[in-house]
Amino acid sequence: MDNSSSQHDPRVRADQIDDGLFRCGSLLIGMTGSVGVTLMPNYVAYLRQQCARRVTVMMTRSAQRFVTAYAMRIYSGNWVFTNTFQVDGDIKVPHIELTRAADVFLIMPADANIIGKAANGICDDLISSSILASAAPVVFVPSMNRVMWESAVVQINVKRLRKLGHYVIHPGPGHEVADLQPTFGAMPSLPNVLIQLRDILSQKADSPRHACARDPAPQTICANDDHGRLPANPSDGAART
Numbered sequence: 001m002d003n004s005s006s007q008h009d010p011r012v013r014a015d016q017i018d019d020g021l022f023r024c025g026s027l028l029i030g031m032t033g034s035v036g037v038t039l040m041p042n043y044v045a046y047l048r049q050q051c052a053r054r055v056t057v058m059m060t061r062s063a064q065r066f067v068t069a070y071a072m073r074i075y076s077g078n079w080v081f082t083n084t085f086q087v088d089g090d091i092k093v094p095h096i097e098l099t100r101a102a103d104v105f106l107i108m109p110a111d112a113n114i115i116g117k118a119a120n121g122i123c124d125d126l127i128s129s130s131i132l133a134s135a136a137p138v139v140f141v142p143s144m145n146r147v148m149w150e151s152a153v154v155q156i157n158v159k160r161l162r163k164l165g166h167y168v169i170h171p172g173p174g175h176e177v178a179d180l181q182p183t184f185g186a187m188p189s190l191p192n193v194l195i196q197l198r199d200i201l202s203q204k205a206d207s208p209r210h211a212c213a214r215d216p217a218p219q220t221i222c223a224n225d226d227h228g229r230l231p232a233n234p235s236d237g238a239a240r241t
């Protein structure tokens with residue numbers, strides 16, 4: 001399995017993020033059981049501070065073997081949903097209510113399992129059910145080892161996801177967690193994800209299904225209080241504890 005954490009500093013430097021990149025009112029993140037999930041606490045803290053007015057996290061059971069729901073609760077500053085039948089705060093039917101409120105649904109990291117399930121309409125947990133229920137654009141950030149990524153079935157499933165109208169971000173190089181050998185298929189660094197996200201979603205700004213109702217401005221994906229401006233020192237946001 002890949003270990004992109006050995007390659008990337010999870011902190012995001014100011015000079016890695018251009019102004020006017022990814023902005024979103026409500027970001028829903030589905031985290032699945034790739035070892036790349038260990039990067040997510042810092043990534044979510046950054047997204048929460050710089051990119052989205054509200055970040056809500058969903059986690060599979062496997063994802064919680066790597067990172068606790070409690071940690072994501074702290075880093076996201078919001079409820080964390082791990083179960084289709086969970087009731088928390090005002091949310092009673094999470095796969096419907098959370099996707100309805102989302103501007104973008106980011107599956108990050110997306111393991112081979114969720115890619116396969118979503119490509120085939122399987123809804124046997126909260127994240128897979130939410131993907132099917134989402135009217136917001138669904139963007140997959142794959143993370144797996146090279147053999148898995150290059151397997152015929154994963155490539156077929158990725159093609160299928162794109163054909164179904166979903167977006168799949170290109171993975172990058174990394175290291176196997178088991179033996180630290182170089183590999184490919186790792187989750188890209190957050191700056192890279194944000195750049196690809198901007199490019200993907202700006203292409204779809206005209207689509208009625210994917211246009212953000214909250215901000216028709218063409219240069220941004222979704223509305224934000226600061227309309228795309230980053231604070232003076234965005235690197236501060238990368239690793240808040």
Ligand SMILES: Cc1cc2nc3c(=O)[nH]c(=O)nc-3n(C[C@H](O)[C@H](O)[C@H](O)COP(=O)(O)O)c2cc1C
Pocket residue numbers: 001002031032033034035036060061062063110111112113114143144145148177
């Ligand atoms: C140490 C470890 C690392 C793993 N890393 C990955 C990974 O990077 N990508 C992947 O697709 N699966 C990986 N897996 C396998 C998934 O965790 C497994 O397929 C799991 O059933 C996925 O469940 P989920 O999709 O419900 O989270 C890993 C498993 C282990 C034990």
